Amino acid sequence: MPDTKTAPLFAPVADKYKRFALPLAVAVLVIFHAVGFWGMMFSGSPEYFQRLTPMNLLLTNTLLFSFHRHWSAHFILFALVVFAVGFFSEVVGVHTGIIFGDYVYGEALGLKVWEVPLLIGLNWLMLVYVTGVISNKLTLPWIGKGALAALLMVILDFFIEPVAMAFDFWSWRGGEIPLSNYAGWFGIALLLQLYFQKAEFSKQNALAPYVYLVQLLFFLCIGVLL
Structure with a gap:
């Protein structure tokens, strides 16, 4: 016969240490990004740390989604749709230049399918989710929240772009980042953010603002030193 007193016995211990999870x-997050920053800028072997980018992205997503509340069917569907839309918009973009402009992916982001790294779909999911959670904290109409979240994604992309070109994430024809890139980002992001606002799942995640801030500081600091 199972001991029904075991769970209540350990519940206070779990509650005691739960408050340490977020810090x-x-x-x-800070340590891994700080190590990556040092490695890419000061180690003398930036190529080695470039190859660790997929691991860093996977770690960030693992931490982020471990703080998501209630893994409902609606949330899983949302995650699959955002991953797919993000990934295939990049496939179309790479092969046609229509959505974002004329660009190609390098080797730093790992395994590619149809010339696009699979992790790009995960990156779209992470950014849509993080910025959606942040904007959802504000008292705005749902359309306003979606637009703000899409703008936050474009702001982050603005700081990512120079770093991406310098470290073989992707490159633009002629070395110039076209305005169509930011317009395309905002358009796709806005559609996904409106879906985020209307989808029926928990939109609370204590780690989400920190993920956005750490990513922003990471790319901003590298960009300043390039």
Whole structure:
């Protein structure tokens, strides 16, 4: 016969250490990005740290979604749709230049399918989710929240672009980032953000603002030193 007193016995211990989860996750995020920053800028072997980019992205997503509340069917569907839309918009973009402009992906982001790294779909999911959670904290109409979140994505992309070109994430024909890139980002992001606002799942995640801030500071600091 199972001991029904075991769970209540350990519940206070779990509650005691639960409050350390967020500070620990933030610390891990900061440490990994700080190591990446040092490695790419000062180690003398930036290629080695470039190859660790997929691991860093996977770690960030693992931490982020471990703080998501209630893994409902609606949330899983949302995650699959955003991953697919993000990935295939990049496939169309790479092969036609229609959505974002004329660009190609390098080797730093790992395994590619149809010339696009699979992790790009995960990156779209992470950014849509993080900025959606942040904007959802504000008292705005749902369309306003969606537009703000899409703008936050474009702001982050603005700081990512120079770093991406310098470290073989992707490159633009002629070395110039076209305005169509930001317009395309905003358009796709807005559609996905409006879906985020209307989808029926929990939109609370304590780690989301820290993920956005750490990513922003990481690319901003590297961009300043390039």
